[in-house]
Amino acid sequence: MKNSFFNSFVPKQPNFFCLLKQLADILSEAADVLTESVEQGKPEERETYYRRVKEVERKGDMVTHQVLDELETTFITPLDREDINALASGIDDVIDCVNSCAKRINIYNPRVLGDSARELCHFIQQEAACICKAVEELNVFRKNPARLRGLCVELHDLENQADDVYEFFIRRLFEEEKDSIELIKIKEIMQELERTTDAAEHVGKILKNLIVKYV
Template identity: 55%
Template sequence: MKNSLLNRFVPKESKFFPLLNQLSQTVLNASELLIDSMNHDTPETWQEYYHKVKEAERKGDQITQQIFMELGQTFITPFDREDIHDLAFSIDDVTDRIHSASKRIAIYKPHAISDSGKELAVLIQQGASIICKAMDELETFSKNPSRLKDYCQKLHEIENHADEAYDLFIMQLFNEETDCIELIKTKEIMQELEKTTDAADHVGKLLRNIIVKYA
């Protein structure tokens, strides 16, 4: 059996890092699909991209489940079990948010994607890229924690930037948009995009705690 007693005592640290790496690559992949989708303006293409993002979301789900299962079987992990659990969960949450934003675009079919929407998508992709770099750094960060700290700081700046862009856009939307149904579509898509940058910032907050705990 897989989780025989002996097997459970053998150190298995190394496997968590490749899995967290794969998970962050899934976020990056989803974020790139999101940007690509916004460079199109037909509902059919949005639908196609949504299906691709859905595949990424399911892959993220599988990797997260695998991490959780490994945690359940492993006695020795590089960090406390719950730190890896929360980190995996929060990284996967970024993909879930991207999936949800992409779904809203596909099924609401707005007249157009605003420039602010595209701006948020670029910020999301930048955040995803930083999460990937942070996962590259994680196994060896204690030798030089300053790089990982910088990544956390950048995730926070991205979130602040997205926050401001969102606030400004929504104020304009309520000032200018008179078509109520179009307003609903745009507002809900923008809300989900903004929450995605919150989710990426949350990954940074967890990483900050890990730095303090293990550096």
């Protein structure tokens, strides 16, 4: 950095970890808007919430494409190309799922979304927080993998808890809801929320593979 004459000839390196952190922050933002819509959103506000999530999702798309583009043109990368690609695509998939949840809430437009939907949203928020912390570990985990390993365990546990909430809820829904169209709406939305918690856990698996490979 001292030799600014020399530096002027060195091509600027994209900071992949910084981009991945941006992407994880965008996921957190999407999860927050989704949760707010489920907690406070009145039915007539659902379209507005969906638009907000969609905007956040587009930001995510742009950062993901930036990562993939830079990967094609950068010679030296801090992790293998395929690993950075997998991480960015994995986080982008979670953002897409969050968007798909907001879309379903808007287009199916159920009368009420109960406590279990709220609970699943909280799991998604917690998973997003884990992923944010995990990408911050990327430049230190080779020396000290303990924290990253702990976050992978946490992601796995959160997904298991979300599974239990989902399964218990669906079983009861099919026993109790007699309005079949309302049942379809709620089932489809809950399925997508649960799929989102799965997608977040999938990021945990990618992170775990990094530990196996690089530590």
